[in-house]
Amino acid sequence: MGFDTSGLLPLSDALQGMLEQLACCCDSEQLPLPEAFGRVLASDIASPLAVPPFDNSAMDGYAVRLADLATGTPLIMAGKAFAGQPYQGEWPAGHCVRIMTGAPLPAGTDAVVMQEETQADGDRITFLCEPTAGQNIRLAGSDIGKGACVLQAGTRLTPREMPLLASLGVATVAVHRPLKVAIFSTGDELKPVGTPLAHGDIYDSNRYGVRAMLARMGCDCLDLGIIPDDPAQLRAAFIRADEEANVLITTGGVSVGEADFTKQLLDELGEIGFWKLAIKPGKPFAFGRLPRAWFFGLPGNPVSAMVTFDQLVQPALAKLAGQHFERPLQLQAIVAEPLKKSPGRLDFQRGIMSQGPNGLEVRSTGSQDSAVFSSLSRANCYIVLERERGRVAVGETVTVEPFGGLLL
Numbered sequence: 001m002g003f004d005t006s007g008l009l010p011l012s013d014a015l016q017g018m019l020e021q022l023a024c025c026c027d028s029e030q031l032p033l034p035e036a037f038g039r040v041l042a043s044d045i046a047s048p049l050a051v052p053p054f055d056n057s058a059m060d061g062y063a064v065r066l067a068d069l070a071t072g073t074p075l076i077m078a079g080k081a082f083a084g085q086p087y088q089g090e091w092p093a094g095h096c097v098r099i100m101t102g103a104p105l106p107a108g109t110d111a112v113v114m115q116e117e118t119q120a121d122g123d124r125i126t127f128l129c130e131p132t133a134g135q136n137i138r139l140a141g142s143d144i145g146k147g148a149c150v151l152q153a154g155t156r157l158t159p160r161e162m163p164l165l166a167s168l169g170v171a172t173v174a175v176h177r178p179l180k181v182a183i184f185s186t187g188d189e190l191k192p193v194g195t196p197l198a199h200g201d202i203y204d205s206n207r208y209g210v211r212a213m214l215a216r217m218g219c220d221c222l223d224l225g226i227i228p229d230d231p232a233q234l235r236a237a238f239i240r241a242d243e244e245a246n247v248l249i250t251t252g253g254v255s256v257g258e259a260d261f262t263k264q265l266l267d268e269l270g271e272i273g274f275w276k277l278a279i280k281p282g283k284p285f286a287f288g289r290l291p292r293a294w295f296f297g298l299p300g301n302p303v304s305a306m307v308t309f310d311q312l313v314q315p316a317l318a319k320l321a322g323q324h325f326e327r328p329l330q331l332q333a334i335v336a337e338p339l340k341k342s343p344g345r346l347d348f349q350r351g352i353m354s355q356g357p358n359g360l361e362v363r364s365t366g367s368q369d370s371a372v373f374s375s376l377s378r379a380n381c382y383i384v385l386e387r388e389r390g391r392v393a394v395g396e397t398v399t400v401e402p403f404g405g406l407l408l
């Protein structure tokens with residue numbers, strides 16, 4: 001092992017500790033349906049209609065009364081019913097009605113016989129099968145009953161919800177205003193893309209990852225850029241973020257290096273806990289409050305910044321934004337190459353899962369150093385290795401977490 005891990009905070013405790021303190025801080029507003037795409041519902045949606053609103057045909061064919069078919073003789077076609085053009089005429093005994101998919105059933109219909117099971121000779125229709133009552137009929141309200149809760153508050157509107165709401169005739173919806181999140185990167189070595197690098201400089205990559213993940217979550221981002229390791233400039237940036245945003249997310253400066261001024265400043269400005277998490281990557285992490293805004297301090301190493309955002313900040317932001325958060329799906333996979341691991345922390349190794357001859361297999365993407373970003377960009381899943389687990393041999397079963405909404 002080589003280091004004492006007893007003082008490290010388990011991920012689940014950190015998550016629970018954060019979520020207990022957080023509540024939705026976004027007001028709601030009423031928006032026209034198309035503009036509400038990507039927003040989070042602020043209240044439940046009860047269906048104003050039954051869906052379908054009337055009994056209708058599930059097939060192109062003929063609407064029949066079973067009593068008329070008992071004789072076995074052909075029926076005379078009385079007329080036609082189309083979607084949007086109901087059959088309005090008489091429908092005497094011994095008749096049927098030609099009907100198209102989605103057309104309202106003529107009153108008294110017992111069943112719809114699909115066209116392929118009939119033979120037409122002019123208006124005389126012969127039925128080649130014995131229909132059962134109710135076949136090929138979609139009953140009013142069979143999908144959604146009038147007044148039923150179709151979507152719960154906290155649901156983010158995706159392409160799956162938009163047509164559902166439209167099918168109910170919902171023209172406007174109450175949604176939360178987006179969470180406003182200020183971000184900046186800290187570090188004297190950081191330069192923005194599009195500028196040359198001096199010796200010792202690197203490009204600021206974290207801000208691009210954090211911005212992209214905030215965009216995926218539907219947050220409004222106030223990007224304050226790169227702030228050097230300078231107490232006066234850091235203080236000014238913290239104060240501005242606190243005044244203008246609900247949340248501040250920074251990267252870098254939360255470990256114990258000599259240029260890590262954030263701790264000092266934050267102790268003075270707010271109530272911030274500096275945690276050492278029992279996860280790898282991502283040991284240093286800060287969470288707490290500024291006078292108005294919540295604060296999340298991510299580690300500077302690029303892989304750690306992304307992983308801690310995904311695992312810890314995402315559920316926290318969802319709660320602040322009023323959004324219901326689903327725990328990511330976890331699957332079991334067989335390890336196809338040995339994995340290095342020392343007991344002590346919960347590992348989120350970066351892996352490539354694929355379908356093997358005996359089911360799901362997973363391999364590491366190579367170096368798991370938290371500065372090696374290619375290990376994340378090549379991956380399609382985390383390999384989640386339990387805290388006490390050591391090396392993993394080929395053939396052992398491990399938990400994998402496919403990259404979902406934020407990282408895909």
Ligand code: AMP
Nearest residue numbers: 185187204205206252253254299300301
């Ligand atoms: P720190 O947490 O500030 O000590 O940073 C840890 C490591 O992450 C150092 O190698 C930094 O240069 C690097 N780093 C910090 N911030 C960023 C960033 N925004 N983009 C890329 N690398 C970073």
Ligand code: MG
Nearest residue numbers: 186187252253
């Ligand atoms: Mg730094």
